[in-house]
Amino acid sequence: MRTDYCGRLSSDDIGRTVTVCGWVSKRREHGEHLAFVDLRDRTGIVQCVVDHAHDIRSEYVLAVTGTVRERPPETVNDELATGAIEIGEATVEILSQADPTPFQLSGRVEVDETIRIRHRYLDLRTDRMQRNLRSRALVNSAIRRAMDAQEFVEIETPMLIASTPEGARDFVVPSRLNPGSFYALPQSPQLFKQLCMVGGIDRYYQIARCMRDEDLRADRQFEFSQLDMEMSFVDGPDVRSVVSQAVGEATEAITGQKPKDIPEISWREAMNRYGSDKPDTRFGLELVDVTDVFSETDFNAFKAPCIKGIKVESGSDIGRNQLDQLTDKAKTWGAKGLVWIKVGASGEVTSPVAKFMSETEIGDLLEKLNAVDGDICYLIADDWKRAVHVLGLLRLELGKPPVNEGGLHFLWVIDFPLFEDIDDAGNPVPAHHPFTMPHPDDLELLETADKDPSVLLDVRSQAYDLVLNGWELGSGSVRIHRRDIQQQIFDLLGINEDESQKKFGFLMDAFRYGAPPHAGFAFGIDRLVALLVGEENIREVIAFPKSQSGTDPLTEAPTPIDAKQLDELGLRLLPPVN
RNA sequence: GGUCCCGUGGUGAAGUCUGGAGUUCACGCCGGCCUGUCAAGCCGGAGGUCGCGGGUUCAAAUCCCGUCGGGACCGCCA
Numbered sequence: 001m002r003t004d005y006c007g008r009l010s011s012d013d014i015g016r017t018v019t020v021c022g023w024v025s026k027r028r029e030h031g032e033h034l035a036f037v038d039l040r041d042r043t044g045i046v047q048c049v050v051d052h053a054h055d056i057r058s059e060y061v062l063a064v065t066g067t068v069r070e071r072p073p074e075t076v077n078d079e080l081a082t083g084a085i086e087i088g089e090a091t092v093e094i095l096s097q098a099d100p101t102p103f104q105l106s107g108r109v110e111v112d113e114t115i116r117i118r119h120r121y122l123d124l125r126t127d128r129m130q131r132n133l134r135s136r137a138l139v140n141s142a143i144r145r146a147m148d149a150q151e152f153v154e155i156e157t158p159m160l161i162a163s164t165p166e167g168a169r170d171f172v173v174p175s176r177l178n179p180g181s182f183y184a185l186p187q188s189p190q191l192f193k194q195l196c197m198v199g200g201i202d203r204y205y206q207i208a209r210c211m212r213d214e215d216l217r218a219d220r221q222f223e224f225s226q227l228d229m230e231m232s233f234v235d236g237p238d239v240r241s242v243v244s245q246a247v248g249e250a251t252e253a254i255t256g257q258k259p260k261d262i263p264e265i266s267w268r269e270a271m272n273r274y275g276s277d278k279p280d281t282r283f284g285l286e287l288v289d290v291t292d293v294f295s296e297t298d299f300n301a302f303k304a305p306c307i308k309g310i311k312v313e314s315g316s317d318i319g320r321n322q323l324d325q326l327t328d329k330a331k332t333w334g335a336k337g338l339v340w341i342k343v344g345a346s347g348e349v350t351s352p353v354a355k356f357m358s359e360t361e362i363g364d365l366l367e368k369l370n371a372v373d374g375d376i377c378y379l380i381a382d383d384w385k386r387a388v389h390v391l392g393l394l395r396l397e398l399g400k401p402p403v404n405e406g407g408l409h410f411l412w413v414i415d416f417p418l419f420e421d422i423d424d425a426g427n428p429v430p431a432h433h434p435f436t437m438p439h440p441d442d443l444e445l446l447e448t449a450d451k452d453p454s455v456l457l458d459v460r461s462q463a464y465d466l467v468l469n470g471w472e473l474g475s476g477s478v479r480i481h482r483r484d485i486q487q488q489i490f491d492l493l494g495i496n497e498d499e500s501q502k503k504f505g506f507l508m509d510a511f512r513y514g515a516p517p518h519a520g521f522a523f524g525i526d527r528l529v530a531l532l533v534g535e536e537n538i539r540e541v542i543a544f545p546k547s548q549s550g551t552d553p554l555t556e557a558p559t560p561i562d563a564k565q566l567d568e569l570g571l572r573l574l575p576p577v578n
Numbered sequence: 579g580g581u582c583c584c585g586u587g588g589u590g591a592a593g594u595c596u597g598g599a600g601u602u603c604a605c606g607c608c609g610g611c612c613u614g615u616c617a618a619g620c621c622g623g624a625g626g627u628c629g630c631g632g633g634u635u636c637a638a639a640u641c642c643c644g645u646c647g648g649g650a651c652c653g654c655c656a
Contacts, residue, residue: 047615106606332581
């Protein structure tokens with residue numbers, strides 16, 4: 001049907017008779033016997049000169065046949081890749097007509113995203129979506145190349161699996177053959193990839209679809225894709241090296257440049273310096289500990305276990321209104337308050353709480369924060385966890401650059417704590433999943449936990465996250481491959497033997513028969529691609545995404561199902577709750 | 579569970595704070611003119627339940643209450 005793609009025609013083709021197919025991007029009519037039709041396919045646009053084009057409208061699908069010729073010099077279009085040539089004396093076959101589109105595809109005006117998604121088949125024709133989806137495909141193939149080159153085996157794991165109550169909320173699928181029982185859709189192939197290691201696969205990977213029924217965000221959809229991998233007889237650095245390689249090749253495939261070696265930072269240091277376990281290291285504004293300065297303060301609000309501050313250079317021209325808004329935000333983030341101190345020319349300060357601080361305290365504070373004339377300091381006093389958390393959010397609020405500025409700052413965050421908290425029942429809450437190997441140096445801390453559970457919070461794990469520009473790309477860990485340690489962890493988590501046998505019995509059983517030491521990782525493809533192409537929302541790199549409320553504007557999913565389907569599945573609906 | 583922002587012809591915005599005739603701008607659409615445009619140009623035209631419901635008022639896009647939809651974030655996401 002066609003001899004060439006629109007965007008690939010060039011001066012080399014002058015004189016050839018060609019047929020191109022595509023959509024009418026634009027028609028410019030100059031009278032009955034001269035019109036220019038810009039024809040678009042996936043490769044780009046070419047101008048066709050048509051004798052009579054009155055019946056041709058935008059987005060009609062055409063096959064255009066004509067002779068490639070040089071444009072008159074004064075009409076060359078430098079903006080267009082094919083701008084030096086045109087298809088002359090073109091004859092047009094209309095393959096398909098088109099109604100006026102519900103929004104313009106030119107990209108000249110921003111279009112409401114719901115409208116774009118409702119008509120995604122049109123939106124996909126735009127340069128932006130064509131580029132994003134092609135970039136995503138390039139990332140996928142680069143990752144596959146990298147993994148294949150390192151002798152990983154691609155293995156598919158089941159989509160219909162057993163539900164486990166840990167972690168995120170499961171999507172569940174009722175079983176017709178076993179009424180009253182349900183499958184869960186995988187939140188990740190975690191257990192299966194560990195079974196692959198027991199099975200001697202040695203190196204497994206998969207570009208896996210995962211589902212989690214949690215609230216949606218700019219960087220979270222119900223469904224997402226991960227590069228999921230697992231290796232035997234390796235340690236954390238080995239895994240990080242392989243992942244760095246794959247991510248590096250994916251980055252190079254899009255940007256043309258291989259990223260530098262990825263720095264590593266401990267979780268503790270990340271929290272202290274950035275107030276986040278996924279720090280955006282494109283900019284400074286680091287947190288400074290000033291607890292010592294106020295160790296003997298009379299200021300009641302600062303009689304706290306931890307006081308952290310950040311300094312904004314030349315930030316003192318901020319107005320009272322904005323400061324009040326920042327304070328309100330800090331409170332919604334969990335702070336009791338937010339203290340700000342503006343620094344004047346000769347070191348004098350302006351602050352609602354200056355009168356509660358001694359001159360020594362103010363002097364030491366400014367010195368620690370290295371604050372000078374025109375700067376403003378923000379301080380949070382609280383327990384360590386809350387202080388760094390709130391100040392970390394404030395740091396982003398004050399300094400986070402736009403998505404496509406500041407370059408790509410990859411970062412490994414290592415030495416995560418094994419437990420993030422102790423729950424009301426006195427059981428530790430795992431920070432990662434319960435198969436994460438504790439740090440070898442901290443194993444003895446586990447033994448002493450009977451006497452003092454709080455030491456558990458100091459136990460490090462062999463878990464690590466990969467972070468890019470403040471987004472958690474993914475996480476992984478060295479796994480527990482010994483039943484005794486695994487049972488010890490289950491005991492600590494308050495999961496008794498019955499329960500662990502019921503939930504993870506197949507894994508525990510597998511470990512009876514010779515489990516190799518193994519470790520793995522998974523990172524989100526959607527997030528990686530979004531950041532690589534400079535999109536601040538992963539919906540822009542997903543062909544058919546869902547809205548924040550989990551509905552699909554295109555298909556209207558989710559929808560009720562009819563009584564017959566419910567009957568078959570042995571389900572009955574409760575009356576709607578009002 | 580919570581906080582904040584948005585909703586005005588097909589699209590995007592202004593108008594809302596400070597109530598006074600559906601007013602304006604750009605794009606698109608329809609018709610006409612037009613033989614070198616490429617954001618073509620010129621002339622003309624059509625197109626509206628100001629998300630929805632209620633209230634206040636002589637009068638509501640505008641003020642108040644509720645509700646729906648979209649988005650950003652906190653919680654949540656082992």
